[in-house]
Amino acid sequence: MAPSTDSGAYHSAKQSQVELSAEDPEPQRELSMFHQTLQTPFPSLANETPRIVKEEIPDLEKNGLAERAHWVMNAPNPPSLWHELVDSIKKSLISHRTKFQSLKKQPFSGAFSLLEAVFPILVWGRNYTATKFKNDLLAGLTLASLCIPQSIGYATLAKLDPQYGLYTSVVPPLIYAVMGTSREIAIGPVAVVSLLLSSMIQKLQDPEANPIAYTRLVFTVTFFAGIFQAAFGLLRLGFLVDFLSHAAIVGFVAGAAIVIGLQQLKGLLGLANFTNKTDIISVFRWNPYNFILGSSFLCFILITRFLGKRNRKLFWLPAVAPLISVILSTLIVFLTRADKHGVRIVKHIKGGLNPSSVHQLQFDSPNGSEIVKTGLIVAVVALTEAIAVGRSFASMKGYHLDGNKEMVAMGFVNIAGSLTSCYAATGSFSRTAVNYSAGCETVMSNVVMALTVLLSLQVFTRLLYFTPIAILASIILSALPGLIDLHEAYNIWKLDKFDFLACIGAFIGVLFGSVEIGLLVAVLISFAKIIVNSIQPGIEILGKLPGTDAFCEVNQYPMAIKTPGILTIRIKSSLLCFANANFINDRIFKWVSEKEVESEGNNAQGRIQLVILDVSNLMNIDTSGIVSIEELQKELVSHGTQLAIANPRWHVIHKLRQANFVEKTGGMIFLTVGEAMEAYVGPDK
Amino acid sequence: MAPSTDSGAYHSAKQSQVELSAEDPEPQRELSMFHQTLQTPFPSLANETPRIVKEEIPDLEKNGLAERAHWVMNAPNPPSLWHELVDSIKKSLISHRTKFQSLKKQPFSGAFSLLEAVFPILVWGRNYTATKFKNDLLAGLTLASLCIPQSIGYATLAKLDPQYGLYTSVVPPLIYAVMGTSREIAIGPVAVVSLLLSSMIQKLQDPEANPIAYTRLVFTVTFFAGIFQAAFGLLRLGFLVDFLSHAAIVGFVAGAAIVIGLQQLKGLLGLANFTNKTDIISVFRWNPYNFILGSSFLCFILITRFLGKRNRKLFWLPAVAPLISVILSTLIVFLTRADKHGVRIVKHIKGGLNPSSVHQLQFDSPNGSEIVKTGLIVAVVALTEAIAVGRSFASMKGYHLDGNKEMVAMGFVNIAGSLTSCYAATGSFSRTAVNYSAGCETVMSNVVMALTVLLSLQVFTRLLYFTPIAILASIILSALPGLIDLHEAYNIWKLDKFDFLACIGAFIGVLFGSVEIGLLVAVLISFAKIIVNSIQPGIEILGKLPGTDAFCEVNQYPMAIKTPGILTIRIKSSLLCFANANFINDRIFKWVSEKEVESEGNNAQGRIQLVILDVSNLMNIDTSGIVSIEELQKELVSHGTQLAIANPRWHVIHKLRQANFVEKTGGMIFLTVGEAMEAYVGPDK
DSSP states (O other): OOOOEEEOOBOOOOEEEEOOOTTOOSOOOOEEEEOOOBOOEEESSOTTSOOOOGGGOOOHHHHHHHHHHHHHHTOOOOOOHHHHHHHHHHHHHHHHHHHHHHHHHSHHHHHHHHHHHHOTHHHHGGGOOHHHHHHHHHHHHHHHHHHHHHHHHHHHHTTSOHHHHHHHTTHHHHHHHHHOOOSSOOEEOOHHHHHHHHHHHTTTSOTTTOHHHHHHHHHHHHHHHHHHHHHHHHTTOTHHHHTSOHHHHHHHHHHHHHHHHHHHHHHHHTOSSOOSOOSSSSOOOOOHHHHHHHHHHHHHHHHHHHHHHHOGGGTHHHHHHHHHHHHHHHHHHHHHTGGGGTOOBOOOOOOSSOOOOGGGOOSSOTTHHHHHHHHHHHHHHHHHHHHHHHHHHHHHHTOOOOHHHHHHHHHHHHHHHHHTTOOOOEEOHHHHHHHHHTTOOSTHHHHHHHHHHHHHHHHTGGGGGGOBHHHHHHHHHHHSGGGOOHHHHHHHHHHOHHHHHHHHHHHHIIIIIOHHHHHHHHHHHHHHHHHHHHHOOOEEEEEEOTTSSOEEETTTOTTOBOOTTEEEEEEOSSEEOTTTHHHHHHHHHHHHHHHHHHTSSSOGGGSOOEEEEEOTTOSEEOHHHHHHHHHHHHHHHHTTOEEEEEOOOHHHHHHHHHTTHHHHHOOEEESSHHHHHHHHHOTTO | OOOOEEEOOBOOOOEEEEOOOTTOOSOOOOEEEEOOOBOOEEESSOTTSOOOOGGGOOOHHHHHHHHHHHHHHTOOOOOOHHHHHHHHHHHHHHHHHHHHHHHHHSHHHHHHHHHHHHOTHHHHGGGOOHHHHHHHHHHHHHHHHHHHHHHHHHHHHTTSOHHHHHHHTTHHHHHHHHHOOOSSOOEEOOHHHHHHHHHHHTTTSOTTTOHHHHHHHHHHHHHHHHHHHHHHHHTTOTHHHHTSOHHHHHHHHHHHHHHHHHHHHHHHHTOSSOOOOOSSSSOOOOOHHHHHHHHHHHHHHHHHHHHHHHOGGGTHHHHHHHHHHHHHHHHHHHHHTGGGGTOOBOOOOOOSSOOOOGGGOOSSOTTHHHHHHHHHHHHHHHHHHHHHHHHHHHHHHTOOOOHHHHHHHHHHHHHHHHHTTOOOOEEOHHHHHHHHHTTOOSTHHHHHHHHHHHHHHHHTGGGGGGOBHHHHHHHHHHHSGGGOOHHHHHHHHHHOHHHHHHHHHHHHIIIIIOHHHHHHHHHHHHHHHHHHHHHOOOEEEEEEOTTSSOEEETTTOTTOBOOTTEEEEEEOSSEEOTTTHHHHHHHHHHHHHHHHHHHSSSOGGGSOOEEEEEOTTOSEEOHHHHHHHHHHHHHHHTTTOEEEEEOOOHHHHHHHHHTTHHHHHOOEEESSHHHHHHHHHOTTO
């Protein structure tokens, strides 16, 4: 990529001489700032090229200060908003372009490298060995044993027939295996997305009244979710998923877990009517056999998990416990014919291959916009979970996950899923952890798992006739404690109170409102945080750290020394704008005039003769900000105090130049706080 | 104010040794960072006290680098959110408290200084001289001659009887004269507030159908506006007014001016029915006499204004032209009895002193909440205008205006006004400019103006019977071009595109929607600007400026030199948070790995061995930000690259410490970029 060299030249031929006021008792110096017309190459795209321009370096020993003031004033023009936008689009497309360019040059190997980028399996597949396969096989079988009961359970949570959960554990992992980059993630149905689907879709269609229409809606939503996910990835809009912050997700998932738990208690208690609401107030009545069966196997699963945690070698025990529970409880019910005594059972599960669901997608529904909206929410929540899971395990193994590529993969997973009778799949945290502990090497363990589930769909579904529903409830319930992460909530509280507010907002929103309200509350609080943080009108006093040239905040570094007669102030915001400019102006002026009043009786040394405003934090300044700095300059000058501006950033100096700040107000601008001070009191002090 | 000394101690006794990876071809250095338990006094309130702690300065020549790393890691804890809140409330109340304390100590002089603070007239009144009064008298008379016709015109704009405009030019200026701090501002009715009042209140009550009830509503809204204004000032909520940015006001006022102009065209054309809407599509039919009369005097006023601009000595000509127009046109109508030929006239104007309107305030209206809301909007718009006018003239004369004090004064002005038959008053830009040009010295010119208006209310109102309404329309129309500031709009466009968007949004919102929609659009765009600016996920490459220790952006300073093998990156945002952390992480990692691919064939020197992340811009970091830095550290290390963090701010280092960043990841933290580089390549390079 060659640097473009637009010639952006700044024209100013004024040479301004700034003198300190005559009342000033300290040694005075004149500082000339040369603003000469200078043609500078404008490097808009050249971030990566080295820029060693040795011939331009002047005799620094002699005239360094003026030369550097010149550097500040004559910086090239920053790229405009429009340029920046075009630039960032170009950059995000550049990897595609280079791939296509290499495709033109070397058609065969180019095509292959393009294929490699889309299908990472072609990269790791070449180095795949028998040893790796052995590990993946073991991990995949462990995964399958956990996945089969969970899939059936989560399907009931999504108010679908159990086989749809199993279908969702077949096609999605296979698609992900060829397109995904994560090596540990376990793809399939998860609790939160299942809850989200059922709670949003049953508003459009009652699953009890018309299960076929409901199922069609679920597939359609899954299809749109896949489209959104793939689009996010292809358009490099991955950052949209980040708008659901980590803290919000912790709160959201915990709230969803409690809602799920309350719903499942009903299954455990053997109640017939499933609730249609995701809120807390719709439970309670019971049947003792269901409860005894469910709660005893729940205890069994929880005990195996405890053992698995105590002894790392027994990690497989909690993973297979749900399957053992299903087998044992099914046997018990079959032998005792407990279903005739009120124990509710799964009954018929349709087996066989995933049937096609292409013709079940509904694009002419009257609820079109609602379906698309639900698809969007499901897409974001599912992606957020998948990427969070993928990232955390990738960083454990020390490799980097490409968010956009993952999104494309998840999108195709769900599009393919929606055509083959699967509902929305994503990365499951609990199963990914099992996969990781079981020693998986590549995403091949997902393939093993999918094939095992496929086999059991062919062979074993008939055996699940007598499986009690209470056991499914226990399996779901046993997964919930892992979703309520009190330790993380405490960490968030410790690190950032505002994040904690978003976390609690999402939690309460989901629990007492609905899934959508919880998400909305979390996003609103998160953005309020950004606004408050950005416009907080803070300023801080700087002092020089002994033995260095660094000026730091005196509260952070108590050893920093303030120079008498000079007030060095740094603006704490990244934007001097309408919302904080006047406030900052007022506060600086108040400090200066209070100092004056204090020192009126004392020696004149205490009087502030120079205010150095370190604007290095400011990324940008708007029209109100410029007006406010101009006003501050005038007020301070009429007060007998000088104002020096230190270290303006690119956009800030550009705007100050455009507003003719120096010419209009005679303001002084320096490269650093140290230079401003040197210009005033000399280099020795 | 003594510094409080909470003992905030950071406990960490771990001594971490960080070595660069073995592949590294450059000379290696070991860097020890001593994290010793240190009890540091916590200076939460001591911003203003000097902090020269000489005895703590160690032997810097010997062990400077490690010592300074120690400074970074052992900064005292920053004040918590709660502390900061309490602090800022204390600070804003401190001036009150000190006043009351001095009141206790010296009851008499203390009380007087308190009175002086509330009534600035007591301060400037002591130095008031006959010369000053002569200037103020002249300015006041000029002001009155402009104010009388404008007041009558703006009253018709507010859909009130003409005398209410004159009343509003009596009591408000008198109250402001004793409480206000601006010396130039001219208080009275203004066009935009008049329009705002009529357009919002006539939704509640038709002024044609029941003018008495309408007038009562206007007084009630004025009363609430005053209450809000005084409350903003007393509670130091002045920053709320800043949320209407300068750019938004330019657009808003221009939009309002066009709406007013279209309404007034009807008056000029002599149409009977006044429109009730503030939008563009409600005009046109006409009467030739009205039009001829109005437009010829409009030409006269505009010509005098042109002459006044050409010759600064004739500044009084445009100021008295409206009064001359009123007198001449009234004479013409009286002599020709043109009212019998379709020329609409003012007819009876009630003269005399301002009558009390205490009993006209309506607190039991069914539209209570609407009235309070309208009061709030009027309060904000009026304050915004008054403070903008006051500030711009104060900065011309080089004195500082206390925003909160101004708000309290404006609040009392409107509360008193609402009790004496005045509607909402504020600072008029056009009249303030006349006052300034006429050479006013103090706010005494307002008193002269008020008394002149009072006199004319007693004596001359009967003479205004034959004043044609077309003249009032011409006077209002002639004031409008001053409200449409194309030059400023161009300036805004030049300086800040986003500000221009807010400006245009407000303009279009007012013109095609309503006043409220215009305000809402402007505020929303302004806040969107803040969010976009804050979370923009930018990073920039730094290089060392030759001859200095400063590291600056290579695009801004093309002479900056990059050190081979080291990538110095600065985050451009002030907040590393959920919305930008992953994006920044991805981009840094991509740069590092692209560099690697590029240099694979070339010399090993091109490979990046150290990434220095300058976080000096970051004011804060949230939980997502911390997780993302931890992930970046792990990814870079597994890539054979080191990560060094330079210049963390107070809250950032505090949170990194709380998250045990150094202990968990072995990350390196330095005081400055220079120190990080020194630790790696030695001080000579």
